[in-house]
Amino acid sequence: MSNPLKIIAVPMHPEGRKFVAAFTVGAVLFGWLWAPLFWIGAGLTVWCYYFFRDPVRSVPxxxxxxxxxxxxxxxxxxxxxxxxxxxxxxxxxxxxxxxxxxxxxxxxxxxxxxxxxxxxxxxxxxxxxxxxxxxxxxxxxxxxxxxxxxxxxxxxxxxxxxxxxxxxxxxxxxxxxxxxxxxxxxxxxxxxxxxxxxxxxxxxxxxxxxxxxxxxxxxxxxxxxxxxxxx
Missing domain, CATH: 2.70.70 (Glucose Permease (Domain IIA))
Incomplete structure (x- = not known):
């Protein structure tokens, strides 16, 4: 059986680190202004992480x-x-x-x-x-x-x-x-x-x-x- 963590915790390419960091900071700052904005920012941060995902591939x-x-x-x-x-x-x-x-x-x-x-x-x-x-x-x-x-x-x-x-x-x-x-x-x-x-x-x-x-x-x-x- 496959490990679900391998599906969820996909490696991220180093190029995406600064973007994920910026999204995270933005989520926290906007969350201070209005709590629901934090969860919107958190969702965008997760999307940004997966945009820069770099999974292992099986090369023919x-x-x-x-x-x-x-x-x-x-x-x-x-x-x-x-x-x-x-x-x-x-x-x-x-x-x-x-x-x-x-x-x-x-x-x-x-x-x-x-x-x-x-x-x-x-x-x-x-x-x-x-x-x-x-x-x-x-x-x-x-x-x-x-x-x-x-x-x-x-x-x-x-x-x-x-x-x-x-x-x-x-x-x-x-x-x-x-x-x-x-x-x-x-x-x-x-x-x-x-x-x-x-x-x-x-x-x-x-x-x-x-x-x-x-x-x-x-x-x-x-x-x-x-x-x-x-x-």
Whole structure:
């Protein structure tokens, strides 16, 4: 039987500590003015804690698997030429978009094991992240990842209507494993994944994804057996 404490006491990412502290102080101060405000503040503090939750994930050890970099819902699957900021091959490829609402875990994870060859940050607007034009006009951070086989994937963190801060822990020249944490976005946003030309997605529109666990595509043979790694 699973331990209920593991469900309730989910680890929090260090990025959220200052926000939880601020919400806590606010709840106490407003509670002095009017007691019911304390309980409203307490509820918001709990929500803030869970927004920054960082649960352990079981990463599929399937060679060639492209993992979801975010928790959320597949909101768009479309064919297009990658944006210039990714410096990818100028050929039409599949873009998978994952929308995260304010209740999703917002820690982003690497879709494949590989070398980060490019990190490019662009200032922009804060349109609704579910809109297609958000990929072009919104504040965003783009990463290009090259696998050991030479295949390249683009991942773009996109700020949304509520999200006003993109955090990226990875730098150009870093080599990370699939499922490793590379960033997060505050508070509600979207991630776009650009697959290599000729690679078809296994994900479906409307599918719920789990960062570091859900397989979006396979760069090699799709029927290889897989194991799990907990990180």
């Amino acid at each position: 050890q399937l060679e060639g698997a492209v993992l979801s970099p975010a928790d959320g819902v597949v909101s768009m699957i479309t064919r297009m030429v990658p944006p210039d900021e990714l410096a990818l091959e100028r050929k039409e490829c599949v873009r998978v978009s994952i929308f995260m609402d304010v209740f999703n875990c917002h820690v982003n994870r690497m879709p494949i094991e590989g070398l980060i060859t490019r990190v490019s940050y662009h200032h922009g607007k804060f349109l609704n992240a579910s809109l297609d034009k958000a990929s072009e006009h919104n504040e965003r951070n783009a990463l290009t990842i090259r696998s050991e086989t030479g295949a390249e994937i683009g991942v773009v963190q996109i700020a949304g209507l509520v999200a006003r801060r993109i955090v990226c822990f990875a730098n150009e020249g870093d080599t990370l494993r699939g499922g490793d944490r590379f960033g997060l976005i505050r508070f509600g946003s979207r991630l776009d994944i650009y697959l290599p030309p000729g690679v078809s997605p296994q994900a479906t529109l409307g599918q719920t994804t789990v960062a570091g666990e859900t397989i979006l595509a396979n760069l090699r043979h799709p029927d290889v057996t897989w194991k799990e790694r907990r990180v």
